[in-house]
Amino acid sequence: MKKFLKRLFAGVVYAVLGLLLVSCAAPQPSPTSTSSPSSSPVESTPSATSFKPEDYMISLEEDWPTYSDPAVGTDFSDMIAVTNVNDALVFLTNDNTIKPWLAEKWEMSPDGKVWTIYLRKGVKFHNGETLKASDVVFSLKRHHAIGEGLSFLFINIEDAKAIDDYTVQFTLKEPFGPFLQTLVRFYVLSEKEVMSHIKTPGPYGEYGDYAKEWLLTHDAGCGPYKIKEAKMEEYILMEKFDDWWGGWDPNAPVYFKMFSQPDASTIRTLIANRQLEITDEWQAVETYNALEQIPGVKIARYTVGHNMTLKLHCSKPPTDDVHFRRALAYCLDYNALVDSKTGVAPGSIPSVNPVPRNVPGFDPNLKQYTFDLEKAKEELAQSKYADNPGAYPVTYYFAQEVPWTEKIALMLQANAAKIGIKIEVTRMPFGSMIAATQSPDTTPNIFSEINAPYFPEAGSQIQSGFHSSCQGTVNNTHWSGDIWDKKIEDALSTLDEKERFAKYSKLMQELNDYCGTIYVFDQVELRAVQTGYFYWPGVDLDSVACCAGYPLYAHDMRIYPEKKLK
Amino acid sequence: MNLGPFILRRLALAVLVLFGLSMLIFVIARVIPGDPARMALGPRAPEYAIESLRKQMNLDKPIYEQYYFWLRDFVTKGDLGFSLLTRRPVMEDIKEFLPATLELVIVSAIFMATFGILLGVLAARFRDTWIDSLFRVIAYLGIATPSFVWLVLFILLFGYVWPILPAVGRVSKGIPLPPHITGMVTLDALLTGNWRTFWDTFLHLIMPGIALAMGGLSQAARITRSSMTDHMDKEYITLLTAYGVPGKIIFMKYLLKNSLIPTVSILALDIAALFANAFIVEMVVSYPGLSNYGMKAILNKDLNAIVGVIMVLGIIYTSVTIIIDIIVAYLDPRIRLVKRAS
Numbered sequence: 001m002k003k004f005l006k007r008l009f010a011g012v013v014y015a016v017l018g019l020l021l022v023s024c025a026a027p028q029p030s031p032t033s034t035s036s037p038s039s040s041p042v043e044s045t046p047s048a049t050s051f052k053p054e055d056y057m058i059s060l061e062e063d064w065p066t067y068s069d070p071a072v073g074t075d076f077s078d079m080i081a082v083t084n085v086n087d088a089l090v091f092l093t094n095d096n097t098i099k100p101w102l103a104e105k106w107e108m109s110p111d112g113k114v115w116t117i118y119l120r121k122g123v124k125f126h127n128g129e130t131l132k133a134s135d136v137v138f139s140l141k142r143h144h145a146i147g148e149g150l151s152f153l154f155i156n157i158e159d160a161k162a163i164d165d166y167t168v169q170f171t172l173k174e175p176f177g178p179f180l181q182t183l184v185r186f187y188v189l190s191e192k193e194v195m196s197h198i199k200t201p202g203p204y205g206e207y208g209d210y211a212k213e214w215l216l217t218h219d220a221g222c223g224p225y226k227i228k229e230a231k232m233e234e235y236i237l238m239e240k241f242d243d244w245w246g247g248w249d250p251n252a253p254v255y256f257k258m259f260s261q262p263d264a265s266t267i268r269t270l271i272a273n274r275q276l277e278i279t280d281e282w283q284a285v286e287t288y289n290a291l292e293q294i295p296g297v298k299i300a301r302y303t304v305g306h307n308m309t310l311k312l313h314c315s316k317p318p319t320d321d322v323h324f325r326r327a328l329a330y331c332l333d334y335n336a337l338v339d340s341k342t343g344v345a346p347g348s349i350p351s352v353n354p355v356p357r358n359v360p361g362f363d364p365n366l367k368q369y370t371f372d373l374e375k376a377k378e379e380l381a382q383s384k385y386a387d388n389p390g391a392y393p394v395t396y397y398f399a400q401e402v403p404w405t406e407k408i409a410l411m412l413q414a415n416a417a418k419i420g421i422k423i424e425v426t427r428m429p430f431g432s433m434i435a436a437t438q439s440p441d442t443t444p445n446i447f448s449e450i451n452a453p454y455f456p457e458a459g460s461q462i463q464s465g466f467h468s469s470c471q472g473t474v475n476n477t478h479w480s481g482d483i484w485d486k487k488i489e490d491a492l493s494t495l496d497e498k499e500r501f502a503k504y505s506k507l508m509q510e511l512n513d514y515c516g517t518i519y520v521f522d523q524v525e526l527r528a529v530q531t532g533y534f535y536w537p538g539v540d541l542d543s544v545a546c547c548a549g550y551p552l553y554a555h556d557m558r559i560y561p562e563k564k565l566k
Numbered sequence: 567m568n569l570g571p572f573i574l575r576r577l578a579l580a581v582l583v584l585f586g587l588s589m590l591i592f593v594i595a596r597v598i599p600g601d602p603a604r605m606a607l608g609p610r611a612p613e614y615a616i617e618s619l620r621k622q623m624n625l626d627k628p629i630y631e632q633y634y635f636w637l638r639d640f641v642t643k644g645d646l647g648f649s650l651l652t653r654r655p656v657m658e659d660i661k662e663f664l665p666a667t668l669e670l671v672i673v674s675a676i677f678m679a680t681f682g683i684l685l686g687v688l689a690a691r692f693r694d695t696w697i698d699s700l701f702r703v704i705a706y707l708g709i710a711t712p713s714f715v716w717l718v719l720f721i722l723l724f725g726y727v728w729p730i731l732p733a734v735g736r737v738s739k740g741i742p743l744p745p746h747i748t749g750m751v752t753l754d755a756l757l758t759g760n761w762r763t764f765w766d767t768f769l770h771l772i773m774p775g776i777a778l779a780m781g782g783l784s785q786a787a788r789i790t791r792s793s794m795t796d797h798m799d800k801e802y803i804t805l806l807t808a809y810g811v812p813g814k815i816i817f818m819k820y821l822l823k824n825s826l827i828p829t830v831s832i833l834a835l836d837i838a839a840l841f842a843n844a845f846i847v848e849m850v851v852s853y854p855g856l857s858n859y860g861m862k863a864i865l866n867k868d869l870n871a872i873v874g875v876i877m878v879l880g881i882i883y884t885s886v887t888i889i890i891d892i893i894v895a896y897l898d899p900r901i902r903l904v905k906r907a908s
């Protein structure tokens with residue numbers, strides 16, 4: 001018996017020794033670094049060490065799944081992949097101006113219905129083909145046929161013609177003032193590459209499945225990165241496209257890896273071990289604070305075009321009453337929510353517009369609600385529910401994937417209770433929230449959502465937030481019918497920018513008064529970023545491109561492996 | 567020994583259970599409010615695209631017809647439908663993700679069985695000593711603490727404070743993946759003699775594997791200990807000792823073998839349950855397994871994927887239960903005799 005027990009003990013000892021052996025054999029990146037955080041591009045130092053291409057890899061974790069097909073993707077992570085793999089006709093800079101890209105120049109007819117686009121010459125797709133006007137026409141046809149994701153931006157294009165190899169003419173159904181702005185989302189795919197990967201039979205007749213299945217894990221674009229490997233539910237590994245027309249900096253990342261968002265503790269470990277360069281933007285403030293303590297890590301804080309909104313159901317009691325809605329708007333302590341020490345979104349700025357400050361068309365002179373319980377009581381007294389507001393409980397949904405938004409719900413619940421309004425807060429998966437918005441009966445009174453523009457102009461958020469065509473989506477849960485349609489359409493069809501922006505301003509003030517949405521704050525997005533050996537332009541900016549994907553343009557990032565070793 | 571009728575009866579029951587499960591999960595997944603087609607195609611998808619997807623998924627038909635088509639395709643073609651999340655057939659997803667979970671569960675099961683029995687035997691041998699008390703505390707902690715908490719602790723300890731093990735994914739940067747044979751990258755690397763990849767992928771399995779095993783391991787240790795101490799007090803052990811049978815033979819041949827019957831039953835069920843418990847563990851480390859896929863499917867109302875994952879887990883669980891019943895019936899004839907009599 002004793003011998004047996006000795007052997008058992010020996011077994012345990014061997015197991016422990018085995019683990020120790022594992023620890024010796026495994027690579028041991030240093031968890032701490034002596035590099036000081038840098039707020040400017042990291043200076044490269046000459047080094048005798050030769051680095052492998054994988055040393056020039058940067059990693060980003062994001063919400064999943066990620067679709068890199070421009071006719072399918074629509075979410076934040078999709079747009080990062082789409083923008084890095086595909087080039088659009090025009091590019092959106094971090095100061096939110098439009099820059100010629102695949103389209104070198106353009107002309108608009110006097111009635112605003114015909115747009116002639118002149119394409120850049122010598123642009124290569126990842127398969128080696130040269131970009132031609134026919135690829136642009138094909139990409140539009142594909143958008144129209146599939147109709148998913150951001151395809152709705154191009155529904156207004158009635159016809160597209162290739163005038164010659166490098167000239168395309170778009171004819172619009174109706175004049176659309178910000179048409180050029182929508183082209184930041186017009187990504188061009190290679191017709192030949194797509195057509196050689198279609199699967200037949202499929203839902204699109206002779207085009208089979210339009211290569212939708214193949215494009216889940218491959219690409220047909222001409223962007224600075226090409227998909228090297230994509231594992232569904234796990235990661236997309238993009239590789240630098242050497243023949244990209246815009247050229248390369250020697251310290252630009254060779255590989256750009258996006259992978260599925262893990263738990264906060266895992267993120268902390270990866271950052272400390274320098275296996276992750278940029279985190280996602282959805283972590284709790286406490287997580288970012290903890291990450292900031294890691295040497296060489298900085299928290300980037302910038303306005304990105306998102307605003308935190310509480311959308312109110314305008315045809316369901318008690319939020320069908322404008323005074324009741326305003327009473328709710330006065331119950332929120334906007335400044336406390338953005339307080340730099342105790343707020344849920346430190347550094348964010350209370351909203352004054354339906355659009356954030358960095359979105360073109362923003363008007364700083366509009367009146368917005370402030371925290372004022374006396375005014376809330378006055379408004380409530382004018383509502384038809386004044387006699388017994390507690391008898392009409394207000395339903396409030398927020399997404400469990402964004403845990404910090406719960407604090408906004410609890411604050412509103414507590415303050416509203418002081419004036420007799422009862423709010424029932426429900427936490428649920430965002431997928432279920434989307435499902436709930438599809439009918440007025442299942443839509444809650446208050447729907448918490450972070451709103452982002454689809455194209456870089458105020459008209460995008462106004463249209464998606466209040467036009468009846470968007471009713472029943474997460475962008476528009478008001479169920480207020482078509483009362484705003486004419487004004488929105490009039491503003492969007494105005495070709496002169498100054499005149500259009502004036503119409504936006506008037507409309508936005510009316511929307512503020514209508515109080516269909518409580519605009520809580522212009523969100524300052526946070527991301528933990530390595531700065532000791534890695535540079536990302538967004539880390540130094542207060543404001544970046546307002547359309548998702550553009551701020552994380554890997555081509556403009558820099559990595560210095562010799563610094564990483566220190 | 568005639569096990570045939572017993573096995574046939576168990577198989578028939580399993581088919582009934584799976585049929586019931588498929589109906590139940592199919593209905594539950596579909597009665598949740600919301601149009602999955604609209605959710606999948608984005609907020610502003612035109613009606614024609616939504617209608618086309620509804621038709622493709624039979625969502626425009628009554629629920630009993632939907633179930634009929636689903637069951638027909640599953641039984642005749644092995645087709646579980648189309649996933650709205652990954653935009654490809656659910657069966658393809660399962661083929662990709664199941665091997666990852668399978669290898670995690672295998673590693674976890676090895677930890678669970680080895681250390682569970684080992685700790686139980688030691689606790690029984692040193693009954694009522696400080697060793698027994700120490701193992702009891704460890705076992706209680708193991709049972710009471712959820713596996714994801716263990717994993718977070720392990721990540722902080724062995725990924726951050728003492729970074730000896732990889733914290734995320736299945737394979738490290740720069741390590742080539744082996745050719746696809748079974749889909750289990752560790753096994754595939756082993757089969758192709760790719761030792762570097764084998765070692766790297768094995769390291770990735772250690773933390774989630776142990777974290778996942780902790781509950782079952784602790785339970786196995788407690789059951790082994792209590793079963794062994796019960797048997798130690800039995801007369802046949804006293805008799806064997808009185809006959810002068812060496813202690814080692816009594817321990818290995820009589821005590822351990824008899825005491826392991828309840829442990830084996832529980833262990834097998836725990837191993838089957840690992841597939842379900844892997845849900846959160848896989849999410850913590852972004853492990854691309856079936857459970858992670860299932861969790862995302864549930865959060866995104868991916869109807870066919872939800873049904874597919876639950877059915878696969880149901881089949882695994884039912885199969886394991888049958889295998890255990892057969893093993894236990896083989897080891898202990900009283901069980902099948904009782905069942906036959908009843």
